[in-house]
Amino acid sequence: MRVVDYSDKIQGLSVIEEFVTEQEETSLIDAVDKETWCGLGISPNPELKRRTQQYGHLFSYRYRKVLQEYGPLPAFVESTVARIMEHKLMPQPPNHLLINEYNAGQGIMPHVGSYLSLSLSMLSVSAVPNSFIFMAIADAPTLFGPAILSLSLLSACIMRFSSIDGDHTVDVLLPRRSIVVLSGAARYQYKHSISKDLIETSSDGVTVQRDRRVSYTFRTIIAWEASDDCGCDAKARSKADPTAPRAAACSSQMT
Ligand SMILES: O=C(O)CCC(=O)C(=O)O
Numbered sequence: 001m002r003v004v005d006y007s008d009k010i011q012g013l014s015v016i017e018e019f020v021t022e023q024e025e026t027s028l029i030d031a032v033d034k035e036t037w038c039g040l041g042i043s044p045n046p047e048l049k050r051r052t053q054q055y056g057h058l059f060s061y062r063y064r065k066v067l068q069e070y071g072p073l074p075a076f077v078e079s080t081v082a083r084i085m086e087h088k089l090m091p092q093p094p095n096h097l098l099i100n101e102y103n104a105g106q107g108i109m110p111h112v113g114s115y116l117s118l119s120l121s122m123l124s125v126s127a128v129p130n131s132f133i134f135m136a137i138a139d140a141p142t143l144f145g146p147a148i149l150s151l152s153l154l155s156a157c158i159m160r161f162s163s164i165d166g167d168h169t170v171d172v173l174l175p176r177r178s179i180v181v182l183s184g185a186a187r188y189q190y191k192h193s194i195s196k197d198l199i200e201t202s203s204d205g206v207t208v209q210r211d212r213r214v215s216y217t218f219r220t221i222i223a224w225e226a227s228d229d230c231g232c233d234a235k236a237r238s239k240a241d242p243t244a245p246r247a248a249a250c251s252s253q254m255t
Contacts, residue, residue, distance in 0.1 A: 009170045010161055012184025016087075019179040020080060025153050029214060031076035032099050050106040055097040057221050059143070066143065066224040073097050077216070080151065084218060089181050090147045094218035102157070102213040104198055110162055110191035145220035147183045152176055155213035158200045161190040171202035 006013040020028065032053055039048035045061050055077070058068040073081060077097060084090055100108070152174045159180060161170045168190075174180050182192070200208045 006170070006172060006186075010168075010186045010190060012182065013161070013170075013172065013186035014181045015172065015174060015178050016089075016181070017175055017178045019083070019151060020153075020177050022177070024079070025177050028076065028080070028151075028216065029153055031074070032214065037101065050103075050108075051101040053099040055099075056095045059096070059098075059221075064226060066221055080216070081218070084149060084179075089149055089179070090145070090218065090220065092145060092220045094149070094220050096144070096219045096221050098217040098219070100215045100217065102155075102194065102210070102215070104210075105196050107194045107196035108192075110160070110193040112164065112188070112191050143221060143223050143226050145222050146187060147181060147220075148187060149179050149181050149218040150174070151179045151216040151218075153214045153216065155211040156208045157194050157210055157213055158202045158206070158208055160193050160195070161186065162193070163190050169203065171204065171206075173202065173206050173208065 001019060002017045004015045004017060006015065035053055037051035037053055038045050039051045040046075042051075044054075044058055044067075045052060047062060054070075056070055056073050057066050058070060059065070060067045073094065074097075081093060085093055102108075154176065156173060156175045156178075159172050159174050161172060162168070172180070186192075198210045200210060202208075
């Protein structure tokens, strides 16, 4: 394992390379390929334009809330979760695992990881308070805890981080079998996205040839339902007090 610390570019952002071995990658892929995928017209979450699986809890993109507790995360992910906790990458064990599959032409639109809000009628629609401080002010709990992790399997990709005030963009290489850790500003003050391109070139000239990519995203659900306060004045808020962890941003998960 090798930690690549991006905190000089974005506070709270790091990538741990070789987080899982090749053998572990194969078992993680075999495990999900035996399970049922949803998305692309298949329930739950038929509206998603890529295939997904959820474990621990079922989050509905349509209703913007957690609908069901499935139970503990599956056994095939136990050793990965143990490693996450051993390295103190999350303050609390994850209770939600989202698996995304990206094939040719599939990516994910810019969104803040604190909230998976969606409107079916628009591609980029909603934003929410996303800090504990702001939660108290707005009485609007966020759904997920302060660290979000995503493990890249089968393919590398470039994740683009764009500050919610639009002033700063950083492209980060997520190598195959690495895990990216989003906390602090990376988690609350930046949107992240992945392009649909099969050949991606980052702003600093790194080129990635994408293949089928499967990501395991680990989160801790802290509330089942988020506020309807869409926080559309997020930009104004973050400009007003850029140091406070209270920025919100528009999010979209539709692609
Ligand atoms: O695929 C990834 O690594 C990120 C997934 C993600 O950001 C999400 O599903 O919200």
